[in-house]
Amino acid sequence: MLTPTRVLIAKPGLDGHDRGGQVVARILRDAGFEVIYSGLRQSPEVIARTAVSEDVAIVGVSLLSGSHLEHCAAIRERLDELGARDVAIVLGGVIPDDDIPALREIGVSAVVGVGATPDQVVAAVEDVVTARTGGSEGGRDA
């Protein structure tokens, strides 16, 4: 039996509206992932350290505030500094399409916008997991 893939749902910045992050945590839980939620107002530093200490494969960043470029870049940088280059970032929330190329450039692996269905959320995360490990790990049925 495969070990379930671990995901950290992280909420940087001051915004306290975490309905989206909470729902995604449950969608991924029901799809067989082990999910950890960071709680509100976490700094990029704390998010990266939690990702490493919890040994997650993916950090799911939830942002509605418009500051996604800055926050994702900072989290990516901290993860890399901690030697966690293999930890992928998936971004969710209110994200304009125009920002997606810049987010890719920063090292965000996938963007799941508002309006994504539960199946689309799971598929996006599974694709990232597959790309990361070459398919040796899975969420669903794990």
Add this chain to the structure above:
Amino acid sequence: MSARTVKQSHETESGIPVAPVYDRTSLPPDWDPEQRLGVPGSPPFARGPEPDMYREQPWIMAQYSGFSIPEETNKRIRRLIEAGQTGFSIALDLPTQIGLDSDDPRAMGEVGKVGVPIDSLRDMEILLDGVDLRKLRQPRTTANSIGPMMVALFLCAAEKQGVAPEEFSVLFQNDALKEYVVRGTYIFPPAQGVRLTSDVIEYCGKHLPHWTSINVCGGHYREAGGTAVQELAFSFADAIVYLDEAKRRGTPLEDQVATIWFFFNAHSDLLEEVAKFRAARRMWDTLLRTRYGIEDAPSRALRILAYTGGSTLTRQEPMNNIIRVTLNALAGALGGVQTMGSSSYDEGIALPSEDAALISLRTQQIVAYESGVTRTADPLAGSYFIESLTDELERRAWTEIEKIEEMGGATVAIESGYFREAIAESAYRWEVDIANGSRVKVGLNAFVLDGQDAEPKIEVFKTDGSAQRHMTARLEELRSTRDGAAVDAGLAKLRDAAADPSVNLIPALTDCFRAYATIGEVIAALESVFGRYEQGLVRFA
């Protein structure tokens, strides 16, 4: 999903089963309208807090918006007053709401974003420059964890203008408890949050009986995904914490209670929402009478601020949202609320445009002045279905409140994560129901047109940092020109006051702000006594 397979659920939005027909057998044989309804303006207030409700004057139409720096907000307030609008909100930015000065590194990118930054009395003076506080019918603020700080700032600002606090009134949201579950602008541990909220209730009860000390918030639980039952139950459980504390403090409870309002959402299930507002008023009357022994009937009349449900709107075919907001506003009107705010149809896509904001206000005006529902109080009273739904919502809410009381009350249920878990599970069920089509959203999961254009482009509001630079410069100037010794003395007295749980902090806060202490300094002083609240990791497996 094609039109053929679209099927309406036979349950209300909150999961209450609905029969095909309601008649006299739907209510218990001993159902007595005298006792269950009374007359409008009299206990149990199911029919409304006032005898003739909207007949002479409809609800206060209050739009919520945030607008950058104090100078800009001041211009906006003055324009609104000229246009005759008197019930508006002074939305605060997030750093202010969690007690950070604009030059705090943690405030980076957030200054002036969702509201106006207030660092010190200087900003209040600019905000209210040329504004006659006495002319405002109901200014409101989104201060929650900083409730008593905003009271103190208003008192100082009025003092500067030479206006007595008796001559104007403010409505404070000031509900710290729900911030630990939804919305998230908590600062101190929950027990200290309750203390600060209660300081405002006590202070207003004693000195400012015409101010609204708190707007106990159910609406945020609903917007975060909760049901109507959770909205009622969790806000009432929070209110019980504040009422117990108010009673313990010794200021006559009637005086404190009379300053309390509730905030609820006006969501999409029209008749369930009407029943909810009616149930809330009856529950408040019952709670105050039976648990707190309040004999004075008028103090038991619940006043409600409702906001239409932003979470009921869709990004797809956004013009449909105008109709959704209309139905939500109609629910508020038929439910007898005292103040209403309504959403703009484009708020899922961008910051509301001026046109959309105007349509939102027009929506309320059309409901109020054209639909005819305001001519008579509580027009749906006596409907078999409405009465049976009102009873059922009330029954379910009390059951949930009893469960929370058995856990040790709202503070315990919040600290244990029960509230968060329950709301998030409801939000999850909502998404699953949308995904599988059992909850219909026209244009999103039903009657979707083939070849429909991709979703509208989202625009997000970005600050260019100019608000933060502006505010930082003002803080530098303030710190170099104020009397530093007076600030230090004020903060020292505040720390002493905080260390004594029997002291109301508003007088000490007023002294600090009068000396031009900043909100960040005041919060830091309190933090040295209270500590700071941190949410731990939550694990799902």
